[in-house]
Amino acid sequence: MTDDPATAAFRAEVRAFLDAELTPDLREAAARATSVFIEPAVSLKWQAILHKRGWVAPDWPEAFGGPGWDDMQRYVFAAECAAAGAPSLAPMGLKMVAPVIMQYGTPQQQAFYLPRILSGEDYWCQGFSEPGAGSDLASLQLRAEADGADYVLNGSKIWTTHAHHANRMFCLARTSTEGKPQAGITFLLLDMESPGISVKPIRTLAGDHEFNQVFFDDVRVPQANRLGDENAGWTVAKHLLTFERGGKYAPPLIGRLEALRAREGLGPVLDARLVREAVSLRALQALEMKAMRGEGGSPALYASVLKVLGTEAMQRQDTLACEVEGLAAWALPDGQTCAALAVAVPRYLNDRAASIYAGSNEIQRDLIARAVLN
Structure with a gap:
């Protein structure tokens, strides 16, 4: 997909910001993370940098402190952060409770909590x-x-x-x-x-x-x-779960997969599996962009669909990463350890929960069937 001039200019602005502000220690911490929930000593440091620029909450309305971006800008920002190896931010405040405070909170609750979520003062x-x-x-x-x-x-x-x-x-x-x-x-x-x-x-x-x-x-x-x-509260919780289940799964997964595909000596079978996964992730990316534009389904339906496809893609990639890094570890001299495998295996174990949390994928399939098949 080729960027139009405005998108290309925005992408260049984001890349320049990441080059200048994303420090080596933050990149290294993100690369060593074995969970989507990075320790707050790392995530809050990156959040403070983004907050200073006004980019900490891409999905928030401008009236509440968001940057005023359109859907494409938000997706480009997520993709560029993933490609640059930026750490993820804790989602519980910025992406989960904040939208329901905006929707259901009193003006007093909004004025108190939302600025503290943006700044990271409240975790x-x-x-x-x-x-x-x-x-x-x-x-x-x-x-x-x-x-x-x-x-x-x-x-x-x-x-x-x-x-x-x-x-x-x-x-x-x-x-x-x-x-x-x-x-x-x-x-x-x-x-x-x-x-x-x-x-x-x-x-x-x-x-x-x-x-x-x-x-x-x-x-x-x-x-x-x-x-x-x-x-x-059940109505409030359902609104929140739309934000927890939906999201941009594809950008970080595409970045990680490209790193795996760059490894040499994998053999034709593993190469073919990686290519097949790359095609699947591009399809997921296209679906996320369709959801972002509000085409072809309700936000709740898209949230369930993307939760299933995104978390299962995550688990497939974890399996591939263990195999790729395992092959690399076999090639090392005796006594040497493979740092990448030391990340891949805990990540594989941690992400077993991805198809359970935020509503198990079996439950999501039931919700999809009811919505689509009546």
Whole structure:
């Protein structure tokens, strides 16, 4: 695809910025990352640089602090950041809770939270899943009892990414047991320093500390921190999940695949598999751009489709990376280790969860079937 003059000029501007501001230590940290969730010591450093330029939230409306880009500019920016090896930013604030604060928050909530999300002053985690309430999220049991101007929370959340770093959580809690399970859920914004909150680490197969279980013991949350109406949190959460599931999967995957294809001595079978994957990623890129333009389907439908295709492409690429880097490791002299394989294997293990989080891919296929096949 050839850029028109305006897009070419914008691409050149982005590349010049990345050349000047993306430091070697940030590139190296991104290259060594084994998860989409990079440690905040890295992601917040890059976020501060982007924030200074006004480019930290490409998808935000200009009225809330976004850069005012069109769809093509946003996609070009994502592609160039991926090609340059920029670290990813934590999505929980910028890409997940911020859009629902814009949609459902009061003017006071928007004025307080959104600038702090842009600057990185607030670092968020997501309190959705519970023991026994994952894909069946409506069965959640974290209880929020009204008490004066507060809710009092008791229960727990699990698989809470970066809860040990976060100072804020957006959370679903049960405020009613009447009617359908979805009808008694409320969306809350809370301070992780609140008395009664404790965080227990969960180690992954890759050996990372990324996940946690969070316990709530008589935790008081002001009712003023509710987002939307009481018992209407399911509607707020569905809006958020559209942003969590959808996204730009193709740009970083294309960049990583090109690096794998550049390796020598892979043999015709592995070469053919890499080419086939390159074609698949270009198709995914075309679908993402179609979704970006709002053509041919609802945002919720596209979010489910892209979540399935993007996460499964990620897992296929992880398998290919282990094979490619494994071949390279065999060629090394005794006693030498392959740094690339030391990244590829933990990434493979970490990304096994990609087809489960944000709603399992099996559930997404059900949603797609209902939307398309009635």
